[in-house]
Amino acid sequence: MTSIPLRDDLVGSSPYGAPELRVTARLNVNENPYRPSDEVAQSIAQCVFAAAKDANRYPERDFPALREALADYLAAESGVRLAPEQIWAANGSNEVMLHLMQAFGGPGRVVLSSNPTYSMYPEYARDTFTGYQLVARRADFSIDVEALAIAAARTNASLILIASPNNPTGTATPLADLLDLATRVRGVGPNGSDTLLVVDEAYAEFRRAGVDSALTLLSQAPNIVVTRTMSKAFGMAGLRLGYLAATPEIVDALRVVRLPYHLSAITQAAAIAALSHREELMAQIAHLRQLRDEAAAWLEARGFEVVDSDANFLLFGRFPDSHAVWAQLLDKGVLIREVGPEGFVRVSIGTDDEMDLFYRSLMEVTGGAL
Ligand SMILES: Cc1ncc(COP(=O)(O)O)c(C=O)c1O
Known part of the structure; x- marks a missing residue:
């Protein structure tokens, strides 16, 4: 052996x-x-065909056309208009999260979350040598803002990951609680920085009427990051495309840690094509x-x-x-x-x-x- x-x-x-x-x-x-209709599949295939004809070249590293298409989608879905510089994307929101941990976590740093929650979070932490600490949700699975704020201050947490709606419970966190938490953790991160509150909205499109997206908080709280994915409501899990919205400063930090050309030309083309059929895909x-x-x-x-x-x-x-x-x-x-x-x-x-x-x-x- x-x-x-x-x-x-x-x-x-x-x-x-x-x-x-x-x-x-x-x-x-x-x-x-x-499944997507034949028409959508054909349209994706045509865009991929065009991209394949240029496949001798590396793809666009910062994928401006895709960022613009994602910004348009978010504006239509949530009413929040963001600049393409506020959008980042990768191969699934899993990779987006990994980029966040690579840029803001690391040895000696702590990421907090609120259990029970998505079971990949400890793996992102492990893979980036970031300490992972949990603050229990209440009996009704709501988050305990007070306890999270105290834990963030005690550990100088770099990041807090809150899935809303949460997996596996389905619980959405009220925006007032997210804003309260984001405000309380400003200045408590490493070296007096603002702890980042990452709101994982993988399931946001399924929220019930009257439940708003945390995207609406971005203009008030520069330490909020909202992650999204095309894997769930958008019906494109096979595509592997996740993204986030945050300040341009946060997005720029992620550009430092991503691998060069992490998003293939094929993925970029397929995602743009799929986004142009959003109404049908989300029907x-x-x-x-x-x-x-x-x-x-x-x-x-x-x-x-x-x-x-x-x-x-x-x-x-x-x-x-x-x-x-x-x-x-x-x-x-x-x-x-x-x-x-x-x-x-x-x-x-x-x-x-x-x-x-x-x-x-x-x-x-x-x-x-x-
Ligand atoms: C809360 C949560 N976040 C992120 C993801 C990952 O999604 P993606 O397919 O975009 O990597 C999932 C997938 O199950 C999830 O449940």
């Missing part, structure tokens, strides 16, 4: 990722269940929101505990053995996610047919109402 010089802190770690199984109802990674969002609310009511009516959700998934329980429920649903062709607090599981909202199969299978597995 050979011996490899693996970093001590990686010994025994497994690669992150949910099972990739081709079952009838894949309801485990919060994708949009609707099903209202329906998915409705299916989510129906699913929550359906589960509650049968005695399950369901967490209020502004996202395209529901966290529900409580099961004495949630693993058994997950495994028995899988036997029936329904793949959900084992994640979150003990006794809970998470289901992504699928098509009408997928939800029907989920309902039927869950009844069979749990023997009817709890």
Whole structure:
């Protein structure tokens, strides 16, 4: 046997990722269940064809056309008009987050988050040698602003990551709380800098009526960063395109740590093409929101505990053995996610047919109402 010089802190770690199984109802990674139409796929293929003809050249390093297209999309989606210099993008919001940690975290520095939350956060921290500390959410899964502000001051945190809507709970954080937290942590970061409050809005487009995006806070709080993705509501998880909005100063810092040409010409072309079809790609969002609310009511009516959700998934329980429920649903062709607090599981909202199969299978597995 050979011996490899693996970093001590990686010994025994497994690669992150949910099972990739081709079952009838894949309801485990919060994708949009609707595929793009042939027309959208054709339009993407045409733009990729044009980009491929220039593939002997490196792509544009700072992708100005894509940043402009993303700024236009955000203006249409949230009513907030940003300059392209305030936008950054990478291969999924996972990579955007990694850039943030590379630029603002690092050895001797701390990133805070509020658990339960997205399970990739500790991995970004580990990979950038940044300390990762958690402040528990309250029983209703809302964030504890006071405790987070105290922890940020105590640790001189560089960053606070708050997913809103949160994964796996679906909880949206009120803008007043985000603004309050951002204001309280100004000047408490390393060397008296402002701690950055990163609001991960991967699921923002699914928010309920009356819930605003944290993009509306950017003009008041220069230490807020809002991350977004085309993987969820936009229905383009296969594209790998995530982005953020922040001050030009923050964006410039990310340009220092990114690998040169990190965003391929093919990705840039495909993303611009997809953005030009935003209405069609997002046509099903209202329906998915409705299916989510129906699913929550359906589960509650049968005695399950369901967490209020502004996202395209529901966290529900409580099961004495949630693993058994997950495994028995899988036997029936329904793949959900084992994640979150003990006794809970998470289901992504699928098509009408997928939800029907989920309902039927869950009844069979749990023997009817709890
Ligand atoms: C809260 C949250 N942030 C970010 C992501 C990553 O998305 P992307 O596909 O853009 O890397 C996910 C994906 O599940 C998520 O749940």
